[in-house]
Amino acid sequence: MLLDPIKQFFRYSQKRSLWVFHVNTGSCNGCDIEILALFSSKYDAERFGIKLVGSPKHADILLVTGPVTSKSRDPLLRVYDMMPKPKAVVSVGVCSLSGGVFAKSYNVLGPVDNFIPVHVYVGGCSAHPNMILEGILRAAQFLSEEEELWSF
Amino acid sequence: MEFLKELFLYPGLFFGFILGGLLEGVKRKLKAKMQLRIGPPITQPFYDLNKLMVKTITKPYGVAPSVYLLIPFIPTIALIFCFLLMPYPFYQEKTAFSFDLILVFYLTEIPLLAQIIFGYFTKSPYGMVGAARAGQMFFYYNALFIMVITTLSLLGDPPYSFCIKTIAEAWSPLDIVIKLLTLPFFVFAVLPKLKLNPFSIPDAEAEILEGPLTEASGLALAFFKLNYLLELAIFGSLFSFFYLPVLKISPQIGLILLLLGAFSLTFAFGFVENLTARLRLSQFSSLYLNHLIPLATGLLVITWILKTW
Numbered sequence A: 001m002l003l004d005p006i007k008q009f010f011r012y013s014q015k016r017s018l019w020v021f022h023v024n025t026g027s028c029n030g031c032d033i034e035i036l037a038l039f040s041s042k043y044d045a046e047r048f049g050i051k052l053v054g055s056p057k058h059a060d061i062l063l064v065t066g067p068v069t070s071k072s073r074d075p076l077l078r079v080y081d082m083m084p085k086p087k088a089v090v091s092v093g094v095c096s097l098s099g100g101v102f103a104k105s106y107n108v109l110g111p112v113d114n115f116i117p118v119h120v121y122v123g124g125c126s127a128h129p130n131m132i133l134e135g136i137l138r139a140a141q142f143l144s145e146e147e148e149l150w151s152f
Numbered sequence B: 001m002e003f004l005k006e007l008f009l010y011p012g013l014f015f016g017f018i019l020g021g022l023l024e025g026v027k028r029k030l031k032a033k034m035q036l037r038i039g040p041p042i043t044q045p046f047y048d049l050n051k052l053m054v055k056t057i058t059k060p061y062g063v064a065p066s067v068y069l070l071i072p073f074i075p076t077i078a079l080i081f082c083f084l085l086m087p088y089p090f091y092q093e094k095t096a097f098s099f100d101l102i103l104v105f106y107l108t109e110i111p112l113l114a115q116i117i118f119g120y121f122t123k124s125p126y127g128m129v130g131a132a133r134a135g136q137m138f139f140y141y142n143a144l145f146i147m148v149i150t151t152l153s154l155l156g157d158p159p160y161s162f163c164i165k166t167i168a169e170a171w172s173p174l175d176i177v178i179k180l181l182t183l184p185f186f187v188f189a190v191l192p193k194l195k196l197n198p199f200s201i202p203d204a205e206a207e208i209l210e211g212p213l214t215e216a217s218g219l220a221l222a223f224f225k226l227n228y229l230l231e232l233a234i235f236g237s238l239f240s241f242f243y244l245p246v247l248k249i250s251p252q253i254g255l256i257l258l259l260l261g262a263f264s265l266t267f268a269f270g271f272v273e274n275l276t277a278r279l280r281l282s283q284f285s286s287l288y289l290n291h292l293i294p295l296a297t298g299l300l301v302i303t304w305i306l307k308t309w
Helices: A004-016 A030-038 A073-082 A094-098 A129-146 B002-008 B013-034 B044-053 B065-084 B101-121 B125-153 B164-168 B173-193 B218-243 B251-275 B281-308
Strands: A018-024 A050-052 A061-065 A088-092 A108-110 A120-122
Touching: A004 A129, A004 B044, A018 A030, A018 A073, A018 A129, A030 A061, A030 A088, A030 A129, A061 A073, A061 A094, A061 A129, A088 A094, A088 A129, A120 A129, B002 B013, B002 B065, B013 B044, B013 B065, B013 B218, B013 B251, B044 B218, B065 B101, B065 B218, B101 B125, B101 B164, B101 B218, B125 B173, B125 B281, B164 B218, B173 B218, B173 B251, B173 B281, B218 B251
Parallel strands: A018 A050, A018 A061, A061 A088, A088 A120
Antiparallel strands: none
């Protein structure tokens, strides 16, 4: 009971500090460019505490673009395992949702949710930065709902 | 009890944490404003730190968890003690500590050494490259920093005291001129210490991800981030002690002036960080070895001559 305000304080911090790691599993780079635009002056994702980080060990949210290919499957699984809990995954663009134009190609294994749990799907070819932003903010809800605090 | 209050409240952990967090928040806000963005709230560093504290730890294979947490924790203790070695208003009158600048210099190097050890210890290739770069830079900017603090130690009475309080109270016309001349060297010594642009070489995101901290996660990363905030507060305070008459006025106004000085330095750092691109390691070493260190040595010799004769 006494810990409730402290827990709420930490949960609020979790929602206000979203560090994002981006993985391209075989996209055409269209969605990757839109993700970069997210951090530019026009969309300014940093105003919500969103930051692009270079190491999956620092990340809270994984942004995946493109369908999973035979070459990118293992790196994707490794990156997902490396991320500390609580974590959430946002699948960006129609290719990561269903394979898109790359579906049924000889080296495409399938959409992202066949391999790792996906919390938010952002459609579009390419996905609009505003939609990606909304996807990240929705994924933040899962961060505080899925895992118990102090799980270490 | 009094000692614990000083260690954890003022001028120790709590003060350093709040000041460092606000300094970092202002720096990020300034960066955003200069890029025509709204930017994160000034309290963002506190949210980041809180969040990291409740994340799980994913340590690399074969690394002992106790050592993984101990490496970032030791510098935190060193930096908290650093605050007790500085003559903060309302604290300097009643403490028995001597305000030893050499000790502060040593203690502020421990976070960097911890990062280098962590980079090698976690066996990440990015961590190792980042640690190697940090280790190489260490010698250049510290040589400059030693020149600056030796020059400043000649000011005041007695000379060579390396006492922060003595330096802070030296405000004769000659002292003011020498202090102003050391200011650019101080800035050039502190910028790489804080890994800010154009000297953010060990943390070059585009090349080596997060540098020595690539493998840090959860509480270990939280300690590293806390250390950074404490370092910001320490160097901001040192700037105020050296270059503003903090101890020559009443403690109330002195404390306000100290905070203003720290924020001004961070503001200037944020400005420089935004305007400059990252240098290469060779450019950095050439700048320090060929220009800054000889100039700072010349200033030290001139100060010594002026003060001796």
